Amino acid sequence: MKLKKILFSSTFITIVWIVLLCSIWELEALHIEQIKRTPEKVFPHLMQIFESIADPKIISNDQTSIELVLTNAYATLERAGIGFLIGALSGFILALLMKFSGIIEKIAFPYLMLIQMIPILGMAPIVFAITQDIGVSRIVISGVLTFYPVAANTLAGLKSVSAENENLFRSYSANVFQTYTKLYIPTSIPFLFTGLKISAPLAITASILVDTLQGGVGLGCLLSQSLKGGMSPFVFWQIIFLSAAIGILSLQVMVIAEKIIMSHKVRWNREKNKNLI
Amino acid sequence: MSNEITIKNVNMVYGEGGGHRELRNPARGTVALKDVNLDIKKGEFISLLGPSGCGKTTLLRIIANLQNQTSGNVEVAGGTPEQARKSRKYGIVFQSPVLQDWRTIRQNVELPLEISHYPKSKRHELSEAMLRLVGLEKFKDVYPNELSGGMQQRVGIARALIMQPEILLMDEPFSALDEFTRDKLQEDLLNIWSRSLCTVVFVTHNIAESVYLSDRVCVMSPRPGRLSAVIDIDLPRPRKLAMRDTVEFVEYVSKVRNSFEGI
Ligand SMILES: Nc1ncnc2c1ncn2[C@@H]1O[C@H](COP(=O)(O)OP(=O)(O)O)[C@@H](O)[C@H]1O
Ligand SMILES: [Mg+2]
Numbered sequence: 001m002k003l004k005k006i007l008f009s010s011t012f013i014t015i016v017w018i019v020l021l022c023s024i025w026e027l028e029a030l031h032i033e034q035i036k037r038t039p040e041k042v043f044p045h046l047m048q049i050f051e052s053i054a055d056p057k058i059i060s061n062d063q064t065s066i067e068l069v070l071t072n073a074y075a076t077l078e079r080a081g082i083g084f085l086i087g088a089l090s091g092f093i094l095a096l097l098m099k100f101s102g103i104i105e106k107i108a109f110p111y112l113m114l115i116q117m118i119p120i121l122g123m124a125p126i127v128f129a130i131t132q133d134i135g136v137s138r139i140v141i142s143g144v145l146t147f148y149p150v151a152a153n154t155l156a157g158l159k160s161v162s163a164e165n166e167n168l169f170r171s172y173s174a175n176v177f178q179t180y181t182k183l184y185i186p187t188s189i190p191f192l193f194t195g196l197k198i199s200a201p202l203a204i205t206a207s208i209l210v211d212t213l214q215g216g217v218g219l220g221c222l223l224s225q226s227l228k229g230g231m232s233p234f235v236f237w238q239i240i241f242l243s244a245a246i247g248i249l250s251l252q253v254m255v256i257a258e259k260i261i262m263s264h265k266v267r268w269n270r271e272k273n274k275n276l277i
Numbered sequence: 278m279s280n281e282i283t284i285k286n287v288n289m290v291y292g293e294g295g296g297h298r299e300l301r302n303p304a305r306g307t308v309a310l311k312d313v314n315l316d317i318k319k320g321e322f323i324s325l326l327g328p329s330g331c332g333k334t335t336l337l338r339i340i341a342n343l344q345n346q347t348s349g350n351v352e353v354a355g356g357t358p359e360q361a362r363k364s365r366k367y368g369i370v371f372q373s374p375v376l377q378d379w380r381t382i383r384q385n386v387e388l389p390l391e392i393s394h395y396p397k398s399k400r401h402e403l404s405e406a407m408l409r410l411v412g413l414e415k416f417k418d419v420y421p422n423e424l425s426g427g428m429q430q431r432v433g434i435a436r437a438l439i440m441q442p443e444i445l446l447m448d449e450p451f452s453a454l455d456e457f458t459r460d461k462l463q464e465d466l467l468n469i470w471s472r473s474l475c476t477v478v479f480v481t482h483n484i485a486e487s488v489y490l491s492d493r494v495c496v497m498s499p500r501p502g503r504l505s506a507v508i509d510i511d512l513p514r515p516r517k518l519a520m521r522d523t524v525e526f527v528e529y530v531s532k533v534r535n536s537f538e539g540i
Binding site: 182 | 338341343362363365367368369371373375377379388389391392393
């Protein structure tokens with residue numbers, strides 16, 4: 001019984017996953033080593049990547065490889081963060097407006113889907129043409145991708161308020177402001193976080209992807225440069241690992257924020273929280 | 278004694294222009310209430326008794342101004358139902374407790390006071406008293422999902438009474454509870470009512486419950502929903518649970534049961 005408990009504990013499963021993925025990686029690296037002349041340029045060992053982080057060799061602008069990667073990561077993260085905040089805020093406000101007025105919902109909601117369908121790489125030149133500034137475009141695109149999951153999930157949350165609860169507030173003759181602040185918005189908070197958890201990694205991925213379209217500072221820009229060669233091959237791998245780490249971290253930040261906001265021992269109605277994206 | 282609630286020739290037809298489009302029956306509207314006439318006196322405990330679908334909830338919601346009747350006239354606390362609602366003349370309790378998960382018990386009970394902009398000290402004073410009345414003073418700082426169904430329903434009652442309303446409207450408040458809890462809450466409700474002196478309109482489909490609690494039982498029948506009998510319950514008060522085993526009580530129960538038509 002006890003063994004079973006350990007076997008299915010989430011930490012154990014995580015460890016198994018990590019070991020499994022690392023072994024596959026190393027097997028492939030060994031294989032490449034056999035057939036290529038410069039294997040570290042094609043598929044390095046994990047250890048080589050980690051060693052490269054500590055490598056003090058200056059590769060560009062007085063920076064070591066990891067310093068270079070981190071500087072660029074900061075720029076990307078900043079744009080993604082600003083875009084995420086703007087997108088989340090406007091998604092939340094639009095959801096409130098759609099709940100408040102059926103007409104606004106009818107006008108806006110069916111077309112919100114369209115935003116999701118335009119490929120990011122297609123959207124980027126359009127946004128760039130409008131804003132005339134690549135930095136601003138990157139922020140806008142992160143925002144646009146954040147917007148829909150937040151708006152749709154929050155709206156679902158606002159609509160999950162029971163008729164009895166609405167009747168209760170009507171019986172108190174509560175005004176619109178009170179009904180929203182004391183009923184609709186608190187009910188929608190767990191749904192809002194579902195949206196934020198979907199959006200946060202999305203905003204970062206989008207930001208990196210749009211970086212690749214033009215030069216400048218940013219993880220994506222550095223990524224394209226490193227692919228073209230001329231730089232230490234390990235820069236590429238550092239970017240890949242750091243991007244993954246940032247994505248996971250952004251999700252964790254949302255999870256922690258959710259826990260703080262719902263810090264009281266409330267078991268929010270989880271079943272209601274499985275909703276559309 | 279003067280009337281608290283007067284219901285004159287009230288009809289309610291669903292799906293004939295009124296109501297939500299998607300719920301409308303295209304063939305013919307549902308007659309939920311047909312020619313209902315009823316006077317409820319101040320301080321009276323009255324129950325609306327009947328099988329499901331006979332229009333009990335509909336009648337209660339019309340009194341509460343949560344919906345409008347198709348025709349007829351309703352007066353509540355000397356004005357229209359809308360005036361009564363706006364001046365917070367009634368408190369309402371539903372079948373489910375309808376508590377807010379993110380508020381503590383005390384905060385839940387204080388909700389109507391918050392909406393009416395009572396100052397914090399006054400809110401605390403009133404909620405302390407209400408929670409004591411329903412026997413939950415020890416639980417004021419816990420969250421609703423830590424309480425049993427019966428306790429949650431007590432919170433709902435405390436919340437409905439905290440504005441000291443003239444009228445208490447209850448829609449099958451105990452029907453989701455187990456029998457032991459229900460017995461206890463029925464007895465407690467009578468105690469609370471005898472102290473608050475409000476008028477109670479209590480919806481139920483349980484015959485013994487209506488006889489035990491009420492001064493008058495209004496028997497309702499379905500298709501079309503109507504008031505088919507009003508039976509005075511002349512049992513002495515205060516009433517104890519043991520009273521349900523007396524001959525008089527059993528006779529009232531069978532009298533009420535025999536007054537149903539067309540079921
Ligand atoms: N919103 C509504 N739209 C259409 N029909 C309704 C609506 N509410 C209730 N009804 C119908 O009216 C009748 C009475 O309902 P209700 O008042 O809920 O009865 P009860 O509370 O006694 O069970 C039922 O036949 C029900 O189907
Ligand atoms: Mg009902």
